[in-house]
Structures are given as structure tokens and as C-alpha cells.
Amino acid sequence: MSLLAHLPALQVVLPLISAPLAVLLRHGGFAFVIVTAAAWAAFAAAIGLWLQVGEVGVISYSIGNWPPPWGIEYRVDRLTSFMLILVAGMASIVLPYARASIEREIPRDVHYLFYAMFGLCLTGLLGIIITGDAFNIFVFLEISSLSTYVMIALGRDRRALTAAYQYLIMGSIGATFIVIGIGFLYLMTGTLNLADMALRIREVESSRPVLAALAFLTVGLSLKLALFPLHQWLPNAYTYAPSAVTAFLAATATKVSVYVLIRFYFSVFGESLVFEKLPLPEIMLWLSLFAMFWASFVAIFQTNLKRLFAYSSIGQIGYITLGLSFDSVNGLTASIVHLFNHGISKGATFLLIGGIVAALVGKHGVPPAPTLDRMAGLARHMPLTCFGIVIGGLSLIGVPGTAGFISKWYLLLAAMEKAQWWLVAAILLSSLLAVAYVWRFVEVAYFRQPATEPEPRLKEPLGLLIPAWLLIGATIWFGLDTSLTAGSAFEAAQQLLGRSK
């Protein structure tokens, strides 16, 4: 078999190998080269898989030639390949950024460990997406989570430790719920292969353990994806983690958890079980609305820019879960495309904030917090950084011409299809809250006079600007040409809903 046929395996194996290699080399520079090369290779593999899916439809790959359902199956459909592109692409952009960024934020002697952890985290996230095996999902979830805890704890601010600890506790509870849910499913169906499970679950559909499994999985995954009110771990984790880690997590980690939720809901349980027998749509709808309004509202009053955008993330996750609750092609398209669009916009925003942090010269090597007060008059010092954050912010608002608009369009269309006019109004009103928190930054950065004794400041670091602006460019591009994003999302939504109809 040619190399191309093994792309599904390579997708995960390459970053997996890069991590121990980085540790063995014990050198920051070499580790960087290896992990970055692995991430780029993974990105190339993801694009290859996306193209292959376009030609042959669903790809099934048997690990070690053990045929499913006995062996572990890697299964690539439209949604899988789209998510692989997001995660591998983000890693490819964030890693070169991290090289310049962690220089100031992480002690030099542990740089190689940072890259190893990054490689592992990437492996875990890619594995979760590509695997067609329930228990395998749990294993990869733990790989990615454990490495994430470490990366957050690497932040120089001492509060990074408590943030990581908090996330560790919450994440472990979530993981426990997930593994219990998977256990119940295994108990009832006798299989761990998702496709197989989807067939067998029909016979035991209404049994209590299956419904309990659904509940456990929903709660566990909601914790991991920071659905309101299970979001408490997120603001601290995003605020105190090193800049590159925040950007990568914001763009990928919660998104992958949403992916797993979508996978279980639509590919295993089936929409009839999830949406008709249980009041899940209502619950999800209300929690999403609370997230959209409460988190966005809280964001308006934050003084730390990273925390402000962390709360914004919780609100934006509300849009994604809201799209799920509609149980329609347009609603699901909105969710999936917003996974991507929000990922790149928010990733870009956090990368730019990282640039601001890097340019602040802190005391004792500890970078000062990016508080709004420190942003006074920043637009003069860092015009490109500030302008980039404004564009990222416009995408969060959903201004036309940015990626966020496309998501909003599908979401509103889905709400109109259901004739839910009050929801249309709610979605629009909540996006005005985004205007409020984005404009707080604009007014401070562009209008407020800097303090009389300005802090010492460095110039805009080019190594940090280029990756960030790549993503800002993508934010605009995917607002104007959506054949990749909305096209993939629409196709994926049709695949997901088609199989259970």
C-alpha cells in the first residue's frame, strides 16, 4: 500500500513520535524543529485526507490490520477531515509563534518539555477526532488533557498553578463522567466501535443504561467544552496559561470536545433518541442562551484582556451549542462552521494579545498582566496588533466580511426555519453585547491617553505578528470565500443527519 493509504495513521503517529524525541534531545531548539515539522506534516496529512474524502467519501482505516469492530478503526468523514484541518492548522501556526513567545514566558531549561507537551496535546486532539473507537476517544482525551494541564502550569504567573489545578480537577471529573458513559454503552452493546455501536444501540435504545450513558456523556463533555454553567475552569486557565497555549487551547481544545459531543449525538445515539425522547434540546437551548448573554455580559466588565476574551469564548460556545439544539442541517452547519470560524478568530486574538504581553517589560521576568489600563493609547505603539484585535473582535460580533458573519447567518437561518422569532432576536441582541466588550478595548487603545510615565515597551515583535496576522487574514478570507468552511460544514451536517434518517 502506498503512503497515501496510511495517511489516517500518520496523522496521529507523526506528532506522537515527535513528543518523546523532543524529550530525548533535551534541547529547546531541536525539540522545536521536530515538533513543528510533525505539526506541519500533520497539517499536510489533514489536507490530504480532506481531499481524499472528497473523492471516495468515508475512509475507514484498520489499525494493525485488525478489522473493525474487533480492532481499532480510524474513520474519516467530512466532519473529521474538517476538524483535522482546524486542529493541525492551528498547531502549525501557533508553534512558530510559540518559539518567540515562550522565550519570555517559560524558563529556558524546560522549553524542550513544553514542545513535548505540545506534541502530545496535538496527538491527543487529532486522535480524538480521527478515531472510530469509543474507548480510544477516552484515551486520547486523557493524553490531550494531561498535557494541557502541564502546559497551563508552565505559565510564569503563580496563579497559573491554581488555574491548572482547577482545570485538572474539573477535567478529571469530566473525564470520569465520559468513561462511565462509554462503559454503560459497552455494557449494553458489547462493542466499542462507534459505527457498530450505532447499529446495536437501536435494539436497546430506550433502556435506562443507554439513557444514563447519554446523560453521563453529555455532562462530561459539557464540562470539557465549558458549556455554561460548567465553565468555571476556563477563564483562569485561559488567563494564566502562556500566550501560545491560550491561543491553541481556545482554538482547538473546547472545539474538539464539541466535536465528540456531535459525534456521539448524531453518529451513535441518533437524533431521534437525543432530541425526541429526552428534553435535551430545551436544556441545551436554555444553557446556550445563558452562556450567550451571561458570559458576554460578564466579559464587558473584565479588566484583564485575556480574561475578557476568555468569557467571550464561553459566550461563543453558546452559539455553537445553540446550533446543535436546533437539530437541523442549517443549525448543525452553523455549529460546525462556528467551531472553525470562532477557532481562527479567537486564536488570532489571543496570539495578538500574547504579542502585547511580550512587549511589556515586566519586573523579575514575570510578564505583567494585560490589563486594559496598560492598553491606554496602545494603538500608537502597536498599530498592527491593535488593528488585528479589532478585526478579530469584529468577527466575534459577526460583522459581514468576517468569518463570524457566516456562522451567524446560518444560525439565524436555522432559527427562522423553526419560526423561532424570539430566538432570532436573542441571537442578534447577544451579538450587540460583543460590540460592547470589543469596543471597550477600542476606546482604551485608540482614545485614552497613556499614563504620564509610560511603562518601558518594546516594539511589535515581528515573529509574533506574522502568525497572528495569518489567522486574521484567514478570518477575513473565510468571511468572503466559504467553499472550504461552510461547504465542508454543510456537507458534514448532511452526512450526520442523513445517516439516522
Added chain:
Amino acid sequence: MSTAHLILAALLLPLIGAFCILLARRHPNLREGVTLTTAVVLFACVAQLLAPVLAGERPAFTLLEPLPGLPIHFSVEPLGMLFALIASGLWIVNSIYSIGYMRGNDEQNQTRFYICFALAIAGALAIAFAGNLLTLFLFYEVLTLITYPLVTHAGTEKAKAGGRVYLAILMGTSVLFLLPAVIYTWYVSGTTDFRPGGILPADLSPQAIVVLLMLFMFGVGKAALMPFHRWLPAAMVAPTPVSALLHAVAVVKAGVFSVVKIIVYVFGLEHLAGATHWLVAIAGFTIVAASVVALNADNLKRRLAYSTVSQLSYVILAAAILAPLSVVGAVLHIAAHAFGKITLFFAAGAIYTAAHKTEVSQLDGIGRRMPWTMAAFGIGALSMIGLPPAAGFVSKWYLVSGAMAQAQWFALAVVLASTLLNAGYFLPIVYRAFFRPLSAEAAAHPHGEAPLPIVIALTLTAAGTVALFFFPDVPLALAQQMVAAP
């Protein structure tokens, strides 16, 4: 060049101009030279589209397709042609004026000013040429955002507060009302293209049509229909050239242009029969109420701003009457008001630059010191009132004819009342300027006319206002073509 290329060139030229302005930022003379050259070339470019459009051609051009079936599409029809001609033509005059004003008042950040101005013109042209609602909405928002730095140009607390109101109302209305209206239109008709006769399906219930029309009319906040008019006076904190071109011409005209375009090309005049009574009422109320506020405003720019609010609703009223004749009046009024109001703002800025006066009560006897300025002001005022020999008379004639044809007596009464009110708040200014003696305080501070570029600019626009009265052929031909099309 083919007509499609002309569209692309017209959209790109201001962008290229903006970039060159950035490059020339260290050399003010070169920078202003770039602005003027770009404006002239742009106008030449837009003017070349006129002949094909008058001949019945509809040049079109598709840029990208952000959503399946929903491209970013440009198509030049008569109304858009007229708007583009006005915006690009007046940009030349306004640039001459800006040079005099910005230098005369030693304004800060002039490069940013010229860049944003060029970009705003690009936005206005993109709105003028928009071939569907999505494109219109996209550039409508772009125009809001790109003019925000111009409104807040001074960077003071007052400017920031004005900018907040500006952004909150324009963004708020467009997000809350316009966007759902666009999506709903797409949802029920499967297209957002502008087509003669409208695109909405025939089986849409009358209630749905009224609600959709409300969403559109209030969603286009730039048309300043009450109660969403507050942004316009708030935007007056901007430098006068911004008030003149953007808040008397490009931005507000983008608003009423969208209103007319939506009524004619999305709904279709016939399909709206009976659905616009409320719009006639609200537009009528806005006309009278804004005039009353203007009557009591002592600040000259504020008086002009409320006059603009009132005049914009003339256009909305004319379109809401739904008679072909009144729609012709609406289109003509877009042109007539543009020339008249820009003259008035130019004059206000000239007074500020030369005499540092901002209030009406300070203008006693100023006409003897600034005869050109105040004569131009008088012509602009005539156009606002709607008296010959100014352009405002022509548009009002068509508006009144249309209202009579439809037996819209309420609209007629509104126009009559507004004429009196307009006379009531403009003529005293002219009277003060020419017939009252100078105050003792003003006599102690001698001054003459404003710098030459300012005087040239306001003379040109005043001449244009008169010329439009005698030769309204081109706007008239475009307007008639618009309502004649099946």
C-alpha cells in the same frame, strides 16, 4: 475598458488612492495631490458608466461567493449610477475644501483623515453598485466602521461620546433589524438580488410584508428615520468636511438610497400598496419634528444636522407614497439635497475657519465680511426650502405631483408645513448675515473670507445647486428609467 472593468476600477481606485496617501504621509502637498488626482480619476471612471446605463445596459460584476447562491455582486442600475456620480463628483469639491479647512484649522492626524475618507468613498461606491442585499449590507457595515475614526477624529471625550452614539445606533439598528430582514428575504424568496418589480414571493402575507418593511426601514439607520436619528447630530463633532460630505452626502444618502432601492427593487411598488401608511406617517412626523428641533437650535451645525434628518425623510416619504412620480421626486431629491446641504455645511465650516463662530446668534452682519460664503449659504437655503432657482424646487415638484396623484393629503400637508418651517429656520440666518449690524464683539475681531480653497469649493457646489434647477436632465433621465423599467 469593458463596463465590468470600470466597476472594478471605480471600487479599487479609492483603495489605491488611500494606499498612496499613506506612502505620501510625510509630504502634505503630495498627499493632497494624490487625494485630488484620485478623486478626479474616479469621477471620470464613474462618468464613463453613465452612457451605457442611460442606453439601458446594466453593467455587472461578481467578486466572490461567500455563501452558496449569495455572491458579492455589483450591478449598476440608474439609481446607483446617480448616487455614484454624486458621491464621486462631490468628493473632488470636498477634497479641495478639506485642504483649506484642515490646514486652516491645524487639524491633527490629517493622513488618517484622508485615508479614511478615501476608504469611505470606496464604501459608498460599493453600496451604490451593490447588486444584491448581501453586498449592500456588507458595505453598509463597512461604511459605518470606516467613518467611525472620522467622527471621533478630534479624539476628545466629546468625540468619543459622539462616536459611541454613532456606532451604537448605526450598528444596533443594522444588526437588530436590517440583518434579520436580509436573512428573512433570502429565506422566503431564495434570492437577495435587486430586480425591477421586486423579489418577494406573491403569497407573502400582508402582515409579513409590513413587518419586513418595518425591519428594513428602521434597520437602515443611516436614513435617520425617527426615533433612530440621534446619531446624526452626534456625528457633528467631526471636522466639517466630514459632516459635509459624509453626513450630508455619502453616509445619509447611502441610507435613503438603500430605502428607495429596497422599496423599488425588493418589494416592488405595486406589491406595497396599502402597506406603507405607517411609513408615510412616521416619515411625515420626522420631517416636521426635526424641523421644529432645527428651528430652536442655535448651534449652526446642529441646525443643519436636524435639517438633514428632516430632508432625508422627504426621500422616504416620497418613496412611501408609491407613485412613480413621487419616486422620481425621491431620486431627484437625493441629488438636490446633496448639493444644497454640502453647500450649507461648507459655509458653516468657512464661518468657523474664518471667524471661529459656531452659533447662529453670532452671525449678525457676517455677510458683509464673507459675501461669497453667505451668498452660497442663501442658495443652499433656497434649495432646502424648495424655492426656485434651486434644485430643491424640482424634486419637491415631483414629490407634490405624486402625492396629488395618490390623493395623499397628509403628505401634502406635511410638505407644506415643512416648507414654512424650513423658511423659518433658514431665512433668519440670511437676514442676520446681511441686514443686521455687526455686534461690538465681532467688530473688534476683523476677518475676511475663509481660505481660497474653501471659497472655491462652496461656490462650485452653490453653482451646482442652481445648475441642477436649470438642467436636471441627467438625474431626471435616470430616475424615469428607474420607475419605467418593468
